[in-house]
Amino acid sequence: MKTVLFCKRPYSFSILRPIHNESIRLGDDVMWYIDPEIVDRFPFKEDSHYTTSLQEIYDFKSDAIFVPGNVVPHYLRGVKTQIFHGLAGEKKGHFRIRNYFDLYLTQGPYFTNRFNELASKHGDFDVMETGWSKLDDLFLQKENFNTEKTNLLEKHEAKEIILYAPTFSPSLTSAEVLSDEIIALSKNKDYLIMVKFHDLMNEKVKALYHEIARSIENIVILDDPNISKYLILSDLMISDTSSVVYEFLLLxxxxxxxxSSSDNIKWTNIETPDILCETVGAVMNSDINQEERKWIINNYHPLRDGKSAQRMIEAVKQWLSHNSVPEKRKLSFLRKWKVNKKYGKVKK
Structure with a gap:
């Protein structure tokens, strides 16, 4: 199978990489499309076939295109496969059908049931539950960082690691309003606080935290685009309405x-910033939400074997066994115009 991994944002590297690795293992032909604006950050140049040219992708004439974003050019050949960039079903647009995709690969029953309803309504795409490729490493590497964690705690003379991972959306982010509370939390030297920003976080906010971290030894800013290792290392997460909350809960x-604006809050949510420190202390002393988390695990991503990328590839091949390779998607004139404006045209 000839496969395209369609990558517009740095956070997609870790979503698409397991599919790349599994495809190579199977002997498939794989090409990454990397948006020119992020190619300098692409970490897999040495062992990957990649391009920043949509013309080259068009000429490649793929059988399948895996897309963690919302849009893919309609004129590219292949099963246009939506694999999602997060687990936050409450976020605006998660269940919006934009008509670009032939196949939706869902993470768990909560998502599968909703998209099956939408498939029945629209009638021009299919849905298969495979799990999410990004989480393969999370499940397979759970025990790989024990020594690194021990060394980190010893270096900072701390007892627990707290990961603060706010979302970037101005209407949802806690980054500015919680900055003073994160400083207050750092006064407890038992805590090592790691801060991981979304790729699209406001630069002024990032600069504020970098300034804070320069003067506080137990606050560390993470620059690695792959958050999985830090989810494994951490004992507790602080966030807001971010998809990464669910990834942490799955551990x-x-x-x-x-x-949080989630419809399915199965954790501790606070409405005022001034109680953050005491809430952290209480949760560290008593994990009162452990039973409730089981609902998230069972409904959002029950497949925990680290083989989601394998299932994704198998799902596409199964789809192709019953359908011909789509040469393009039928779109409205307006959507075609938007794609051409965003990506440009190719020579056919």
């Missing part, structure tokens, strides 16, 4: 959010 560890 069966406690979360505290600030004003």
């Amino acid at each position: 069966d560890k406690p979360v505290i959010t600030f004003k």
Whole structure:
């Protein structure tokens, strides 16, 4: 199978990489499309076939295109396969059908059931539950960083690691309003606080935290685009309405959010910033939400064997066994115009 991995954002590297590795293992022909604006950050140049040219992708004439974003050019050949960039079903647009995709590969029953309803309504795409490729490493490497964690705690003379991972959306992020509370939390030297920003976080906010970290030894800013290792290393997460909350919960560890808009809050959520420090202390002492987390695990991503990328590839090949390779998608004039404006045209 000739496969394209369609990558527009740095956070997609870790979503698509397991599919790349599994495809290579199977002997498939794989090409990455990397947006020119992020190619300098692409970490797999040495062992990957990649391009920044949509013309080259068009000429490649793929059988399948895996897309963690919302849009893919309609004129590219292949099964246009939506694999999602997060687990936050409450976020605006997660269940919006934009007509670009032939196949939706879902993470768990919560998503599968909704997309099956939409498939029945629209009638021009299929849905298969495979799990999410990004989480393969999370499940397979759970025990790989024990020594690194021990060394980190010894270096900072701390007892627990707290990961603060706010979302970037101005209407949802807690980054600015919690900055003073993160400083206050750092006064407890038992805590090593690691801060991981979304790729699209406001630069002024990032600069604020870098300034804070320069003067506080137990606050560390993470620059690695792949958050999985830090989810494994951490004992507790602080966030807001971010998809990464669910990734952490799938490791069966406690979360505290600030004003989360989730429809399925199975963790500790606070509405005022001034109680953050005492809430962290309480949750560290008593993990009261452990039973509730089981609902998230069972409904959001029950497949925990680290083989989601394998299932994704198998799902596409199964689809192709019953359908011809799509040469393009039928779109409205307006959507075609938007694609051409965003990506440009290719020579056919």
